Amino acid sequence: MTYIQVEFPLFVIAIIANISLGIIVLRYSPKSVSRYLFGAFVLSQVFWIGTNFAAFVGNNFLWLARLTMLFAALHAFFFFLFIYTFLEKRKVLTSKLLTPLIVFLVVIIALTLSPLIFEKLEPNQSGSLGPKPGPAIPFFGIFVGGCILWAFYSLVKKYQKSEGVEKLQWRYLSFGLVFTFLLVLVFSFFNYVIFEDLSTVRLGHLYTLPFIVFTTYAMVKHRLLNLKAILAELAVILLNITIFIQLLTSESVRQILVNGVVLIGTIVTGLLVIRGVTKEIKQREQLQELSEKLQKANTELESLSRFKSQMLALSAHQIKAPLATIKGFASIIMDGIYGPINDKIKETLQKMKNSADELINLINTLLDLRKVEEGKMDYKFENVKIKDLVQNVIDGLKVQADAKKLEFSFTSGTEASVSADPQKLKQVLANLVENSIKYTPQGFVKVETKEENGYVTFSVTDSGLGIGPTLLPHLFDQEFIRDERVKKEIKGTGLGLYIAKRIVTDHAGTIWAESPGEGKGSKFFVKLRKIT
Structure with a gap:
């Protein structure tokens, strides 16, 4: 058996694997921008390997090769955006970042559909016809390479900052992405641009398999997605397919009726199971979202409380000084240092002194309250x-x-x-x-x-x-x-x-x-x- 004989089945498997992974992530991952960007990344990957494979088995090699380059640019673009936003708890995509990238992407897409990327078909060193690189190929390489390198730089930074299970998820996702893009760059881009060898370019669909394998392993082993819901739906689908096959192969009316009733029952039961599991997942997502909001609110409240305590301490110390001065001068005047005073003035000064004492006591109480709340009350036993x-x-x-x-x-x-x-x-x-x-x-x-x-x-x-x-x-x-x-x-x-x-x-x-x-x-x- 030659590779040519198994090439198409392998291509179909790669397409199904990519589409299945994209659907699973879109269906079961938490609602976020990164989920849709992952879907766009996988979709562009499917179109890229589809047009790449079609270029070698179809009749219009030049235009299909240009479309392959178009989807390769989209692939790199969505890959960067996905990695840049993945696992972020805040909005990171801004107009300052997106606007120049989108403009550059539009220019690259226009170039890929023109002779500036691939001029025409001409014989290469191996004697077979291949697209001749045009003058805009370096710009294409800069855009695609820049997106990939920037994405991997973000990937390394996020991996270093992550901890626990999140770190393991990043590790396996990183392995799959690194292997996939190394294979693509070495065998689909450099091998053709430098050595004009097209034999490894047609294997693009196989280069996506490391990404599929490592991402699937991360989902199963380290709960990158909710495996419970995925397995529930797969089990229901497989059970219904099995009963449906039994229904089709039934030899008697009785078997048809029995299998038909069983099939209806399993479909209804399966839908209820899937509905229950989906509801549970949504409730967990809502609970997690509420927990994150509560944690954020608590953090803000703690920050406000610290600010309040700092302002209270500062204000208290600033007020105590003039109060002590007022109290001191009142005592000096009462003692007759500035000359004799009558009883009415002395009574008024005593009231001033008492009021100052009350204010100082109030300030000391507030300062003690701050120390108690912050656990900073000092004791000398x-x-x-x-x-x-x-x-x-x-x-x-x-x-x-x-x-x-x-x-x-x-x-x-x-x-x-x-x-x-x-x-x-x-x-x-x-x-x-x-x-x-x-x-x-x-x-x-x-x-x-x-x-x-x-x-x-x-x-x-x-x-x-x-x-x-x-x-x-x-x-x-x-x-x-x-x-x-x-x-x-x-x-x-x-x-x-x-x-x-x-x-x-x-x-x-x-x-x-x-x-x-x-x-x-x-x-x-x-x-x-x-x-x-």
């Missing part, structure tokens, strides 16, 4: 005697309690120490005591510490406004301050308890609150493990 720390808090807030004529007391039931950042823990305890003073119009605020079962518990009890049962479980949540009922009652940002909980949690402790109800006072607790 050391052994802290809880009695001394609480006494320091009491001394600092006694003026506020006395101003409201509250019964303000501290009972210490332990001399134990805890491992804590003294400044951060003092901030928590001061916030709880200050809140009790703030929300207690009259009555008492009692602070207590005690030791039990290896833990030290700090508590502050007041006879103030109390906490309703619906709000009590959410006191330490950030969402707490968004409750309209809470906004009407709170006299600050409401962020102090949220920050306090995060600080206590970072100290491996617990914080909670208890209250019999609105108007019945409340009690806050902080529990930390003592140092043994």
Whole structure:
């Protein structure tokens, strides 16, 4: 058996393989520009090998050779566009890129159909007739070679950036494309242009097989496409073909009826199976698309959050400086350094100083919130005697309690120490005591510490406004301050308890609150493990 005898069957196999691959990709790959570009690439490849084969078996060799060059230019053009866009999550084809390429392509197509590419047929070195290359052949080579080299450059870059299964998919796709284009360039272009040998040019359909084989292997082995759907349709088609053949070869009316009913049943069942599989694939694609959109939105939100935090920190630091200056000058004037002042002016300056203190505290709270949200709260742990720390808090807030004529007391039931950042823990305890003073119009605020079962518990009890049962479980949540009922009652940002909980949690402790109800006072607790 000679090659001439099997050449046409091999050509048909190559055509069927190329068309089948193109249909499979167009049907089952995710919706994207690269899917259609792949279809155009395969279609131009089919026309290229078709006209190339026809040129050697037909009667009009010159025109068929020119058409072969036309489809070769389209083949290289769509190959570049496909590789350039494949697996991209963003739009990469721009008018700046496409416009000059399309103009160049149109010029090359016009040249391929003119004598400037192939002038005429003339005997070559082997004695057979072949097309004589025209003066525009170098321009054709520049365009086709440029598209292929640019595509392979993009292919190498994307392969280096890819990871995991995606890298394996690129690897096998690259192998197939490299082998195919090397065979085409060496045996279909250089072999004829340099050595005027047409014997290997007619084998163009075989040069596409490496691309078909490696791409198919990538689809099957590494899930380049959804193999489940492809196999489902193939199985249904093969089953129906088998039953149809049985129907055609039936020898009796009974067999015809049985096989006919079975065929109808398998067709209906097969369509339902294919419909179900296709629906599942679409749902997965939609889920993947939603997941990608959600990931993109999360990335944008994180970027906005970082920007917000940076602006907050910058603004806070810029505001604190003049506030400290205002507070400092108010203290200097109150101390009489610039001369004696009357009580009314002193009272006004005290209000200014208090307002400055409130603003500075607010700024510090916002800065702490930023640190908590970003996980950047710094701690310097050391052994802290809880009695001394609480006494320091009491001394600092006694003026506020006395101003409201509250019964303000501290009972210490332990001399134990805890491992804590003294400044951060003092901030928590001061916030709880200050809140009790703030929300207690009259009555008492009692602070207590005690030791039990290896833990030290700090508590502050007041006879103030109390906490309703619906709000009590959410006191330490950030969402707490968004409750309209809470906004009407709170006299600050409401962020102090949220920050306090995060600080206590970072100290491996617990914080909670208890209250019999609105108007019945409340009690806050902080529990930390003592140092043994």
